[in-house]
Amino acid sequence: MIVNEQRHAPAFYGLLGLLSFLLLLLQQISFFSFKIGHAYPQLLLALLLAMACLLGEWTSFWYGLCLGLALDTLAGRASLFNAVTFMVLAVTVGLIYRYWLNKNLKAVLLGGLGASLLYHLLKWFVLYVLRGEPGAVQLLLYYALPSAVYTGFAVLPFYFLVKRLQRRYAIAVQ
Numbered sequence: 735m736i737v738n739e740q741r742h743a744p745a746f747y748g749l750l751g752l753l754s755f756l757l758l759l760l761q762q763i764s765f766f767s768f769k770i771g772h773a774y775p776q777l778l779l780a781l782l783l784a785m786a787c788l789l790g791e792w793t794s795f796w797y798g799l800c801l802g803l804a805l806d807t808l809a810g811r812a813s814l815f816n817a818v819t820f821m822v823l824a825v826t827v828g829l830i831y832r833y834w835l836n837k838n839l840k841a842v843l844l845g846g847l848g849a850s851l852l853y854h855l856l857k858w859f860v861l862y863v864l865r866g867e868p869g870a871v872q873l874l875l876y877y878a879l880p881s882a883v884y885t886g887f888a889v890l891p892f893y894f895l896v897k898r899l900q901r902r903y904a905i906a907v908q
Contacts, residue, residue, distance in 0.1 A: 746903035747793075750785065750896070754797065757781060758804055768888075773880035775888045778805060779853055782824050783846050784892035787837055788900055791828030798824030815860060823849050839890070846889030847882075854882035 757777045760766065768775050778801045786794035802817030809816070827849050835841040858878040862870040 741905040742900065743903040743905055746899055749899060749903075750797065751800075753895075754778065754781060754801055754804075758801070758808070762808055770884065771880065772876045773884040774877075775881065775884045776850070776853070777885075777888060779820065779823075779850060780846065780885050780888035781892045781896075782820055783827055783849050783889045784842070784896045786824045786827040787831045787842055787845060787893065788896050789828070790832055791825045794824035794828045795821060798822075815857065819853060819856060823853060839893075842889060842893050843886070846893075847886030850886040850889070851879075851882040854878045854885070 761777050768777070782794060782798055782801055785797055798820035799817060802814075802820035805816040805820075806814055827845060831837055831841070831845065835845060855874075855878065858870070858874050862873055867873065
């Protein structure tokens, strides 16, 4: 019998939670920024996409919900945009990697760029276009698209980190 499920020690999930919390704090500090030009990476999304790729849809569902709620809370909006979007993206990416794509470097980069682009386009559409912002197209070209590409490439370091932690804390299934 082939078993596709892999179990991990509870410390693994705790470390992922701690890493998420540290990234959330790091992203909120104004004097420490990873900004390049107009592009600002969404580090929590990059970590979530790496987790969805490697850990599957259910684990990433819960992390997506918690990270999205935390991001919405710190942003001061009650819209729950990030919570719903992170959750849906995490489950979708987890399912795509479980059933269609390999978990190699090219597929992770492609999936990270695609999911990041989808998130930033949806955010741009919901928060700027539907509100009728006058400079919505400029916001798309100068901020949303460069940030989407930057976030897509930021998935790679998190992919290697989560993969290493996954191997370290794996438990043999009987």
